[in-house]
Amino acid sequence: AAFRGYTQETCGCPIIPIAGVKDGYVKKKEVDFAGIESLDAAGVLLDADVLINLTHSKGHGSCGYGGAFKNIALGGYSGPTRWQTIHGVVQRDSYFDEEKMTKEHIEKLKEACPRNAPSWDDKKKKASLVFYECDQCHGGEQLCVKADDGKTGWTIKPENLDSFQELMAVAAKIILDSFDAAKIFHLNFLIDITPFCDCYGMAMPAVIDDIGILGTKDIVAADVASLDLIAEQGLNESIIKKIPEKYMRVNPDLSAKLHPWQLIHGPFKDPYKVTKYGEARGMGSSKYKLIEVLSAEETAAMEPPKHTFESGPSFF
Template identity: 40%
Template sequence: MASKVFWGSPRQAKLDANETLPAKLDLILEQLHLRDRVKDELVVLKMHTGSNIGYSTVHPLFVRKVVDAIKEGGGQPVVADIEWDVKGAERRGYTSETLGCPIYPAAGLKENYFYPHHRPYKNIEEWHLAGAIQDATFLVNFAHAKGHPSCGYGGAIKNLALGCMAGKTRSAMHDAMHFDPYWFPEKCPDPAVRKAIIESCPFGAIVQDRENESGLHLHFEGCNQCGRCLQVAPPGSLKIDPVNFHTFQEACAISTSITLSTFEPGKAVHLVLATHMTPVCDCFGFTSMPILRDAGIFGSDDIVALEQAVLDETAKYPLIEENIPTSMEVHTRVGHPLRWLHGPYKDPYKVVEYAEKLGLGTREYELVDVLPVASFQRTSVTYIPAS
């Protein structure tokens, strides 16, 4: 059965505030019946406040609208994010005064306030769920859509997967990409060849292993799977394998399932703002030019359907290639546009597939326009993934 995803288009027919995205967020909150659901609930509003001088995260105006709706419904809201981003959040406009509620480091000031969850996966035995998240009784997940160097796309799932875990677990999730071996030094004993392999990567993604002089370390975040290194490496010595890249996607789905398991059914809603989408995560601490057309604002109770809808809408137009940093390149034009940029093994849809298999929702959705406008009317569309 298809899940409903409520959508506000970035377009407007008239120069009228009621046709802009903040007003459409109000309509989405009404469709989600948020006010009716939060009475007497401790509501954690999980968002990413960004870092340093980034300004493309979810604007405080949108956050305040959600906070006000929670208060009007009789809920007690708090905003939560990871410690170092909260520490500098006020410089980017995120304060208790502007947001209308406290803003807390999700895992405490020293990243040591968490609840352990035992679920073995590759190098991870225990997942440390941030205390401010598990203590809450209702979750509002508000994410900004953008590219991501580890998985191609960062949205609602990644907002929970990394942002709700303490630092040790976040690091372990990235390290999981190295669990499956990709470098076989016995097949490349010549130091000069190893140096040539390192120099073959124009992105600096291959470096000397700090603990093993015959080892090479692949920074998967910087790798777009162009294959230049494979043209230099002796046969069988180096693998650029989908399993390493997909591991991070699966880890994100597992992490998200742990977070959502601590909330009772019906006590979580998910929102994504797909505007000013940049090549990499907002945690990089700066805002570059947008590389995709704005796709609007989305909301649903179903995180899987929501992510599928956001990806489908952002896939309708090609990359704005003139806005791509010159240090990056497009070498494939297959699949989602973010895959063009980050490489074929960083398929944004993989995390949605993993999440659906874990029972977090369905990829079948009905997209409902909360404010259809006659000039570009589209009241709803139903998506059913191919079997």
């Protein structure tokens, strides 16, 4: 956290590792999804009195969009659960014949892929597709499938990506159900809207112009409204045209009837999927009403702070 700039000095409040300093303070939560029996929820988070879900809305390679659901579903768990179990669920459904796959063959597929998404693990002697990097060739001919030429039955299926979004809804519900509903609030910051997750830990250009900040007690409404506003705003074409293809490929047809995040991350990565899974589980409603609390004009006219420091701790 400190390496990324999140410190007590920069945030004005204590920064406490969500699962303890050794990432080992967890509370096991039972689930029944895709062969997964349990998830290790972060103990420090579940000990909190209230939950303020402060989210930077941005793109995400695994699901198109990282918002309120993603912030809780991944941020609310220990490292192994977050990276191996939840992210790893995309490998649940088989998409090639492992017995026919070789290192030499997967390298052939990797060479054909502009995103180098096909991968080989030397330790496990196993091939896989890094779904985070895959943009499904933006709906055109899938070059890795073409390179496979039927040898292993290599396919890219929406089901693999959908399972990640569904498990995010499952994981987020576990966290939210652990709190009094009256003590939960979601804030989505649609500012500096970058194409990839902040986990990258590097500066990225904003590909969508600033929109504002959304606040609600309904996690489904938070992300649906955010996605609708992003769709209305659209991609900043002057910015995306300057980004080299080795970092980000964009659908050549920007007029395609796809969400802006699908234009970047591929048609199979429908950013609304997680909200649909969440709504089906009674986590909120996709119906919402936008009420402007503070306009950009009012904000610009406000007096700046008189001090750049606190006279005393604000967290008591």
